[in-house]
Amino acid sequence: xxxxxxxxxxxxxxxxxxxxxxxxxxxxxxxxxxxxxxxxxxxxxxxxxxxxxxxxxxxxxxxxxxxxxxxxxxxxxxxxxxxxxxxxxxxxxxxxxxxxxxxxxxxxxxxxxxxxxxxxxxxxxxxxxxxxxxxxxxxxxxxxxxxxxxxxxxxxxxxxxxxxxxxxxxxxxxxxxxxxxxxxxxxxxxxxxxxxxxxxxxxxxxxxxxxxxxxxxxxxxxxxxxxxxxxxxxxxxxxxxxxxxxxxxxxxxxxxxxxxxxxxxxxxxxxxxxxxxxxxxxxxxxxxxxxxxxxxxxxxxxx
Amino acid sequence: xxxxxxxxxxxxxxxxxxxxxxxxxxxxxxxxxxxxxxxxxxxxxxxxxxxxxxxxxxxxxxxxxxxxxxxxxxxxxxxxxxxxxxxxxxxxxxxxxxxxxxxxxxxxxxxxxxxxxxxxxxxxxxxxxxxxxxxxxxxxxxxxxxxxxxxxxxxxxxxxxxxxxxxxxxxxxxxxxxxxxxxxxxxxxxxxxxxxxxxxxxxxxxxxxxxxxxxxxxxxxxxxxxxxxxxxxxxxxxxxxxxxxxxxxxxxxxxxxxxxxxxxxxxxxxxxxxxxxxxxxxxxxxxxxxxxxxxxxxxxxxxxxxxxxxxxxxxxxxxxxxxxxxxxxxxxxxxxxxxxxxxxxxxxxxxxxxxxxxxxxxxxxxxxxxxxxxxxxxxxxxxxxxxxxxxxxxxxxxxxxxxxxxxxxxxxxxxxxxx
Numbered sequence: 001x002x003x004x005x006x007x008x009x010x011x012x013x014x015x016x017x018x019x020x021x022x023x024x025x026x027x028x029x030x031x032x033x034x035x036x037x038x039x040x041x042x043x044x045x046x047x048x049x050x051x052x053x054x055x056x057x058x059x060x061x062x063x064x065x066x067x068x069x070x071x072x073x074x075x076x077x078x079x080x081x082x083x084x085x086x087x088x089x090x091x092x093x094x095x096x097x098x099x100x101x102x103x104x105x106x107x108x109x110x111x112x113x114x115x116x117x118x119x120x121x122x123x124x125x126x127x128x129x130x131x132x133x134x135x136x137x138x139x140x141x142x143x144x145x146x147x148x149x150x151x152x153x154x155x156x157x158x159x160x161x162x163x164x165x166x167x168x169x170x171x172x173x174x175x176x177x178x179x180x181x182x183x184x185x186x187x188x189x190x191x192x193x194x195x196x197x198x199x200x201x202x203x204x205x206x207x208x209x210x211x212x213x214x215x216x217x218x219x220x221x222x223x224x225x226x227x228x229x230x231x232x233x234x235x236x237x238x239x240x241x242x243x244x245x246x247x248x249x250x251x252x253x254x255x256x257x258x259x260x261x262x263x264x265x266x267x268x269x270x271x272x273x274x275x276x277x278x279x280x281x282x283x284x285x286x287x288x289x290x291x292x293x294x295x296x297x298x299x300x301x302x303x
Numbered sequence: 304x305x306x307x308x309x310x311x312x313x314x315x316x317x318x319x320x321x322x323x324x325x326x327x328x329x330x331x332x333x334x335x336x337x338x339x340x341x342x343x344x345x346x347x348x349x350x351x352x353x354x355x356x357x358x359x360x361x362x363x364x365x366x367x368x369x370x371x372x373x374x375x376x377x378x379x380x381x382x383x384x385x386x387x388x389x390x391x392x393x394x395x396x397x398x399x400x401x402x403x404x405x406x407x408x409x410x411x412x413x414x415x416x417x418x419x420x421x422x423x424x425x426x427x428x429x430x431x432x433x434x435x436x437x438x439x440x441x442x443x444x445x446x447x448x449x450x451x452x453x454x455x456x457x458x459x460x461x462x463x464x465x466x467x468x469x470x471x472x473x474x475x476x477x478x479x480x481x482x483x484x485x486x487x488x489x490x491x492x493x494x495x496x497x498x499x500x501x502x503x504x505x506x507x508x509x510x511x512x513x514x515x516x517x518x519x520x521x522x523x524x525x526x527x528x529x530x531x532x533x534x535x536x537x538x539x540x541x542x543x544x545x546x547x548x549x550x551x552x553x554x555x556x557x558x559x560x561x562x563x564x565x566x567x568x569x570x571x572x573x574x575x576x577x578x579x580x581x582x583x584x585x586x587x588x589x590x591x592x593x594x595x596x597x598x599x600x601x602x603x604x605x606x607x608x609x610x611x612x613x614x615x616x617x618x619x620x621x622x623x624x625x626x627x628x629x630x631x632x633x634x635x636x637x638x639x640x641x642x643x644x645x646x647x648x649x650x651x652x653x654x655x656x657x658x659x660x661x662x663x664x665x666x667x668x669x670x671x672x673x674x675x676x677x678x679x680x681x682x683x684x685x686x687x688x689x690x691x692x693x694x695x696x697x698x699x700x701x702x703x704x705x706x707x708x709x710x711x712x713x714x715x716x717x718x719x720x721x722x
Contacts, residue, residue, distance in 0.1 A: 052528040054706050071531070075314065079528045083708075085521030090330070101322050102529045104314040146525065 003065045004030035006051070006154055006185045011060030013046055013209075020046045021209040023060065028154070028185040028202075033176060035200035036189040037293060043209040044189040045082045048156050051187070052079050064154065075103050078147035082158035084140060086131050092142055093118070093127035096149055103150035110149070117145040121171060137168050144172065148179070155179060157188040161195060173199055197289035205296050212296050220292050227285040228266060231255045234277025243272045257285060319530045323538025324545070327513070331546040336509060344554045352561035366392050368415045368437050371399040371408060378422045382444050390440050402428075422448040492670025493627070495581040496663045498551060499588055500624045503662070504617070506547035507592045511600035511609045513539055514701070518604055523705055532702035533694075540593045544586070551585055577670040587686045588662025591693060592620060598697035601704040602712045612711065623663045626654055656682050658689035 006028040013021040021043045028034040036044050049055035051062050053074045062069045064076075087095050093114050100110035118127050121141040123134075131139060140163060147155060160176070161169055177199065180186045190196050196203060197217055204214040213220055230240070233254040240248040240256050245264025250257040258269060266284075273279045287295070331337055372380045380396040387394045397414075399405040405417035409428050416433060418441065420426035425445050427433060451461040517523040526535055555578045595616045603612045610617075629651065655664035661682045668674045700717040 049524075049706075052524075054524055054527050075529050077528065079525060081521060081524040083521040083524070085524055087517075087522055088520055098322065098326055099525065099529075102314065102319065102526065 004153065004183070004185065005063075005065065006187065007061075007063040007066075008047065008051065009061045009063060011047065011050055011057045011062065013043075013050065013055070013058050019209055021050075021057070024206070024209060024211055025060075026204050026211050026214050028187045030185050031180055031183045032201045033180040033186045033199055034188070035196035035203045036187060036206065037191070037193060037196055037203060037289075038189075038206035039297060042206045044206060045158055046209075047206075048079075048082075048158050048187070048189070051156055052077060076153040078150070078152035078155045078157075080143055080147045080155075080157040080160055084143050086139070086143060086146065088132040089130050091127070092123070092129055092131055092134070095131065096142070096145055099146050100150045103152075105150050113149040113151070114145070117149045118142075120175070121145055137164055140164060141168065141171070144175065148175070153184060155184055155186045155188070157186070159190060160188050161190050161192050169195065193290045193293055194288070203289065205293055207297050213292075217289055217292070220289075220296075221287060224287060224292060224295060225259050225261060226266070227257055227259045227287070228269060229255055229257055229281055229283045229285055230269070230273050230279065231281035232273045232276050232279050235273065236276070239272070239276055240269070243269050246272075255281065314529070316531075316534055319534045320538045320541065323530065323535055324542035327539050327542025328545055331509065331543055332549070336505060337546055337550055340505070341550050341553055344550075345557045348554070348558050348561050355562070366434075367395055368392060368434065369395045369397070369413070370437070371397050371405045371414045371417045373399040373402050373405050373417065373419050375421050376418045376425050379418060379425060379441070379444050379448070382447075383440060386440060386444070390436055392434075392436055394437075423452065491577040492580075492667035495577050495670060496627050496667045497624075498554070499581060499585055499663050499666055500620065500627070502547050502551050502585060503588050503592045504620055506543055506589060507596040507616075507620070508609075508613075509543050509547075510539055510593045511596045511613050512606060513543065514597045514600045514705075515603060515606050515609050518601065518705060518708070519606055521708075527706065532705055533698040535705075536594070536597055536698055536701050539597065540590060544589050544593065547589060548582070548585060551582070555581070577666075580669045581666050584662040584666045587683070587690070591658065591662070591686060591690050592616065594690070594693045594697040595619075598693075598700040598704075599714075601701045602714065602717060604708045604711075608711065619659050623660045626660055627663055627667060629654065652678065656685060658686050661686050 008024060008026050010023040010025050011021055012019070012023055024043065024047060026034075036047070038044055046055065050057045051069070053069070053071065064073045067073075090098075093111070096114040096117070097107065097110040100113060101107060105113065115124075115127070118124050121144065123138060123141055123145075126134060126138065131142060134142065140160075144157075144160065147157065155176070157176075160172055164172060173195070176186055176188065180201070200217070202214065202216050203220065205212045205220075213223065215223075227249065231254055232239070235254075235256075237251075238248070240246050240258045243258075243264070245261035246269055247259050248256050249259045260266060260269060270279070270282055273282065370380075370383065377398055380398070383394055384396050399408065399414075399417060402417070402419045405414065405419065406428055408414040409417050409430050412430065415429070416437065417428040418425050419428065423445060425441060427438075427441060454461045454464055517526070523535075530538075559575070559578070596613050599613045599616055600609050603609060651664075651668070654660050655668055656678070665674070665679070665682050669679060696718075700714070703717045704712050
């Protein structure tokens, strides 16, 4: 299992004068859900297309299990493109079986897998219908089934949650989690940061073709300067600025959000607060992924 | 829940092409172009056969003229009746007491003509006009009467002169007797060439539409993550081409079954030979044009843009069809006895050896039976070579364009980019 890692190694891609990816590197380990977040146009879709070989990189390498990815290994990747794509007037089961066969499955296995996945995704009775007769959300479930039913080793899903209702989001999340738990490397992109935060083992934040930060949400938090909410009603305005290494980020009534340099001590801050009178609240502020994302994306200068 | 990984066989290129071709075949054989096209074509052929039979039937039914004779012209009644079978009509003669009675009978329509006057100078009364055949018969009888009278007056026996005249005949030496097959060959070839033009056009169009439909629905992105562009292209050409071939076959067989009994084709053997030649040229011509159409269609992303993108290729096909007249007309002339002007003959030969024109033009020339073996083989080799060239070029354009969505891609860009 240890060697079943999808590595994106210093991949670069230009579209004319625009650098879409600049030496982008990250890895998705086996059994890991990797959330790929970034503003529109950051290069997420380009990265995924390069992994799937539908686009060629100008430089860099994509490796699977330590070896450069080849056409044969790509067949073991389940792919859900950003723009959904299946045959609109073809039957649901018919095209799932066709796509599974194109991934090397034999027809009887393909039919059994199509039936199982349609059942699992709540479309058990819709297999005979034309795809275009299904609602947008149900078409997306079929799309997920298309990516899953040939039992891939890697899943690459571009915005799998966009356009889904809350029930479908739950189904999709559960399926992705269980795929990762079964040892599959799952890479997906999303703008729904709360969902990514809940679901993902690790997150990569990308902007303008560069990976700004990658790691578990906990690791990303530890990379940012710690912040504390302090409620000291007796304190004079600007009290926090007198503590060494501390900066007041925001003031809300009697509450102050204080950012500490990594060298500064939170105990010193607490003592300084107590010195002003009673302290009603002293709490470490854990930033959400959204906050981390905003701070990372806005702090770094544009390339 | 997770499923045990089933055994996955490696997907060989051949199996990939087979799977793609099978899907195209299964989809198109249930499609409108195939079902409605076949029904309409077979119905038209049946209609044609029925009309042919009706026409033949009408020709075989001889008309009967009711002719009344009065006065001394009555002497013409018997000779007219006797001569009528050889003239291609029947007569029903009757004696009319007076000319006035006869006139009213003609006016009423119970007589087609009233013959009055003398046998040497008959006067004919008709209602609106006289049938040319009847007129010619009466004129000839009157002339014979005058001649017989003059011969008798000159002391000769009219019967003896008549038998002498009858003995005169024309001897014809045919240097190059035209067989029915030779006469029909170019016509069958022309029909076959039209079918080729039509089928290459229709099924080439299906390919173009199919390429862009996959691009428009973005399913191509999933397909190309597991098969190579060349495999996808080849699978489409094979699958759709087979459907076209089957339709062409059904129509050709129905055509032969319907038309042979009408007797329009003297030699069904010649037609079967032409169909075999036609099938070969359909396969070669279809592959050549389908690859060009698929490559040019892949430059656009929307189905509405397909026809404008493929204009250069479809124009080439239309030009081919126009050239078919240049080739077919001298070919028909040549076998029906007319001399082929040497310039046109060379032009015809040269045109039919230029690969995009070859399938349609050669099918006419081969059906006419005027193609030397070396020319036939050369034309096949040239078409195969150009298919190889178009495969390489077309696959390159297709591979470079198929994943570039949005605005129409310039042909030069599609050729240059190798990503």
